[in-house]
Amino acid sequence: MINYLQGTLLDCAPDGCTILTAGGVGYELKMPSTGLDRLPEVGEEIGLFVRTVVREDAIELYGFSDKEEQQTFTLLLSVSKLGPKTALAILSTFAPASLSQIVYQEDIPSLTRVPGIGQKSAKRLIWELKDKLAGWDPRSSQALAPEPMARRTVFSDALAGLVNLGYSEGEVRFLLNRVFEEEPELLVGEAIRAVLKQLK
Secondary structure, X not given: OOOEEEEEEEEEEOOEEEEEOOOOOEEEEEOOHHHHHXXXXXXXXXXXXXXXXXXXXXXXXEEEOOHHHHHHHHHHHOOOOOOHHHHHXXXXXXXXXXXXXXXXXXXXXXXXXXXOOOHHHHHXXXXXXXXXXXXXXXXXXXXXXXXXXXXXXXXXXXXHHXXXXXXXXXXXXXXXXXXXXXXXXXXXXXXXXXXXXXXX
């Protein structure tokens, strides 16, 4: 499977580019718009991380400027009913770290900004990604980096603490999200106290 391509930028298109390798083979790659914006001039050298997607009627290559984007794209493809086109649209709208924060905060309105994603699919995507990210090991991969993972743990612990105090999850989740939006570096105890002040 192709994981990385290096060669000369032969051509650019609205949805991707073509790389001509030293062996004389031209590879067409589809890319997120963020990657297209970073392409050099036609004729210059370029290297891209690649994800190969095999379909019944085609083999498609997707190119990414860095390993983090490539791995996030692969993670998105593991979500049920989410295809490469939608995964590219997500990466064209959000950087991997921003997507991680959106999932952590369950920010459905932000996800619905992506073409092709409505309320229902945004909820499913967040639910599945939260489950998959729970086992993500930042020591073995840079994708969806450790800082958002740490914040997700703080958020979960603060939410559990408030529920243990007798509040319903639905009652405090919105307030907790707002607290972390205002002060993202809060510790668990500080976040709980900030929410309790709003509940008084």
